Amino acid sequence: MLQQIVDRRLSGKNKSIGNRERFLRRYREQIRDAVRKAVSGRSIRDIEQSEDITLPRHDVSEPVFGHGQGGVRESVHPGNREYVQGDRISRPRGGGGGGGTGNNGSPDGSGEDDFVFRITREEFMQVFFDDLALPHLVRTQLLPDAPEWRTQRTGFVSSGNPASLHIVRSLRTALGRRIAMGGEPHRQLRALQEELVHAERSADTPRTVLRALQERVEALKRKVRRIPFLDPLDLRFRNRVRVPLPTSKAVMFCLMDVSGSMDEARKDIAKRFFILLYLFLMRHYEKTDVIFIRHHTQAAEVSETEFFEATESGGTVVSSALTLMHEIIEARYPSSDWNIYGAQASDGENWYDDSARCAELLTDKLLPLVRYFAYVQVAGEEQSLWEEYAQVKETEPKLAMSRITNASDIYLVFRELFAKTGAS
Numbered sequence: 346m347l348q349q350i351v352d353r354r355l356s357g358k359n360k361s362i363g364n365r366e367r368f369l370r371r372y373r374e375q376i377r378d379a380v381r382k383a384v385s386g387r388s389i390r391d392i393e394q395s396e397d398i399t400l401p402r403h404d405v406s407e408p409v410f411g412h413g414q415g416g417v418r419e420s421v422h423p424g425n426r427e428y429v430q431g432d433r434i435s436r437p438r439g440g441g442g443g444g445g446t447g448n449n450g451s452p453d454g455s456g457e458d459d460f461v462f463r464i465t466r467e468e469f470m471q472v473f474f475d476d477l478a479l480p481h482l483v484r485t486q487l488l489p490d491a492p493e494w495r496t497q498r499t500g501f502v503s504s505g506n507p508a509s510l511h512i513v514r515s516l517r518t519a520l521g522r523r524i525a526m527g528g529e530p531h532r533q534l535r536a537l538q539e540e541l542v543h544a545e546r547s548a549d550t551p552r553t554v555l556r557a558l559q560e561r562v563e564a565l566k567r568k569v570r571r572i573p574f575l576d577p578l579d580l581r582f583r584n585r586v587r588v589p590l591p592t593s594k595a596v597m598f599c600l601m602d603v604s605g606s607m608d609e610a611r612k613d614i615a616k617r618f619f620i621l622l623y624l625f626l627m628r629h630y631e632k633t634d635v636i637f638i639r640h641h642t643q644a645a646e647v648s649e650t651e652f653f654e655a656t657e658s659g660g661t662v663v664s665s666a667l668t669l670m671h672e673i674i675e676a677r678y679p680s681s682d683w684n685i686y687g688a689q690a691s692d693g694e695n696w697y698d699d700s701a702r703c704a705e706l707l708t709d710k711l712l713p714l715v716r717y718f719a720y721v722q723v724a725g726e727e728q729s730l731w732e733e734y735a736q737v738k739e740t741e742p743k744l745a746m747s748r749i750t751n752a753s754d755i756y757l758v759f760r761e762l763f764a765k766t767g768a769s
Contacts, residue, residue: 496585505582519579527572534565595684596634597626598670601652602691604641604661611723614749615690616653618721621759622688623649636673640666642696646673662696663730667706671714680714687711687718693728704733708741718744719762725750 369376419430428434501514541558544550599619603612626633637652638644644665670687678685695703712718720734725748738744747758 495588497588499584499586501581502584503578503580503582505584509583509585511581511583514581515575515579518581519575522576522579523572523574527569530565530569534562534569537562537565594632594682595686596636596678597622598636598638598673598685598687599623599652600638600640600644600666600670600687600689600691602641602661602663602666603639604694606661606694607692607723611692614723614752614755615721617752617755618690618723618749618759619688620653621755622763625759625763634678636670638666638669640669644669660696661691661694662699663691664699664702664706667703667711671706671710674711674714685715687715688721689719690721690723691730692724693722693726693730694724695728695730700729700733703730704737707734707737707744712737712741712743715743720744720746721758721762722746722748723750724748 501511537558541555541562544555544558599622601615601619607615623635626635635649637647637649639647639652640663642660642662642665646669666689674680674685707718722728722731731746734744734746738746745762747762749755749758
């Protein structure tokens with residue numbers, strides 16, 4: 346049996362949520378373009394706000410049938426001092442209407458404004474992170490400390506909470522019981538009623554026989570009436586049980602260079618990239634741990650606030666961050682139980698001969714443990730670190746690399762690095 350669920354919840358000003366969702370699906374591409382443009386011009390703190398979306402009028406117009414007046418008609422317009430009967434009035438040039446002094450109209454005479462509507466913060470983030478996922482995420486083991494549960498329907502039971510009463514199923518069960526219990530009495534009643542009619546029509550039928558037939562008919566009628574319309578045994582309740590959910594445990598390491606070669610513009614680009622990554626992880630993977638590591642000549646694990654707001658400077662030793670990441674993995678995140686990911690942002694400049702050490706750490710220690718490692722260079726020039734990583738990438742598919750030179754490129758690079766694939 347085909348079932349259809351109608352969502353009649355209201356979403357502000359008596360507008361249906363279902364209608365709004367259909368509208369968002371219909372103009373998905375236009376909304377996605379507007380979201381991408383909005384991200385390019387926003388500050389770090391305002392990146393997840395709602396947004397006004399403007400759609401051209403011709404994109405949302407619907408075909409309609411128009412009915413003219415038809416025939417030959419004569420009319421007198423108020424305020425007419427220029428024309429007499431029989432004059433032909435030409436169309437205004439340039440789409441102009443009356444004597445207004447506003448902007449010129451459109452060439453075809455249509456002057457409707459574009460359609461503007463506001464998407465909520467949740468809708469903005471949904472479009473923003475659409476079709477993104479952590480690559481190569483696999484199920485490891487159930488979280489022993491905080492298992493997740495979900496409620497699953499498992500048919501119907503004869504007892505339960507009144508709130509879970511299934512009215513249609515209960516009435517269907519009651520109808521089946523009444524048919525089963527009243528089928529034979531009804532057949533007997535119809536047969537006796539026919540026999541009584543024939544007996545009453547016959548003049549030779551004794552009065553005692555008629556009285557006996559009438560008593561039997563009344564007895565069967567009382568028996569049929571005693572069959573209850575709804576019996577407690579007919580009640581059916583929706584049955585729901587809790588089943589455990591297998592949870593993929595994942596940890597994301599965020600490594601950011603805060604050395605002196607990273608000027609404020611480059612640090613701002615790196616922070617924007619990591620904020621996108623952080624919002625993406627918090628939205629899609631509630632149980633994902635995020636480890637923040639800042640480094641110059643020395644690396645340190647810091648809090649979220651320190652990672653995005655603290656200011657430091659110094660020399661550059663990138664291997665210190667990779668070494669600290671490996672130490673944390675060995676101490677707290679065994680690869681047999683966790684899906685490990687890494688994301689690194691740097692301008693590519695590094696201490697003399699340290700870039701080769703970084704490539705060695707990636708190849709020998711980190712890439713065998715992680716499922717994906719993304720390196721983002723926030724400078725256009727190919728530095729020594731980029732060259733070393735490029736050699737590693739030729740043989741290691743787990744390593745992804747990209748450049749970001751302008752804030753407007755962050756969104757496209759982010760989608761490229763974390764695009765959802767068939768293996769995700």
